[in-house]
Amino acid sequence: MKVSSKWCDDLPKLVEILTSKYQDKVKFKFMGIKEELKPQLKKFSNCECYEENAMSVSDLLQLGSVFLFMPSWSREEALARSVSEGIMAGLPIVALDKGGTPDVVSNNGLLFKNFDEIQISHISRPR
Secondary structure (H helix, E strand, C coil): CCCHHHCCCCHHHHHHHHHHHHHHHCCEEEECCCHHHHHHHHCCCCEEEECCCCCCHHHHHHCCCCEEECCCCCCCCCCCHHHHHHHHCCCCEEEECCCCHHHHCCCCEEEECCHHHCCHHHCCCCC
16 A cells, blocks of 8 residues: 655655766666656656565665665654665665654664755765
């Protein structure tokens, strides 16, 4: 069951900023993204949107080098399982500083409270 609040409407804006900064060096992979965002993300050749359950979460995480947790600004989760899965996969975390996320992301990530706080300059150049 898709929950639209799990996805921030500013994701396309972030993809655009990072794509312009790193050109073809950055790629995005989203699974189960809400339908309203798909047309906005399809315009980026470096962005893939997989259907929900298209692969295991473990397989998806193996494709990445950073885990982004960016739900809607109003969503607050006591403990986001996906953040824990990203940590267990050994990925650095870039996440919204709400709910229980700061308790889990301490030394292995970057937390932000709003879009302007995302310190894109702190995200290292992808491999």
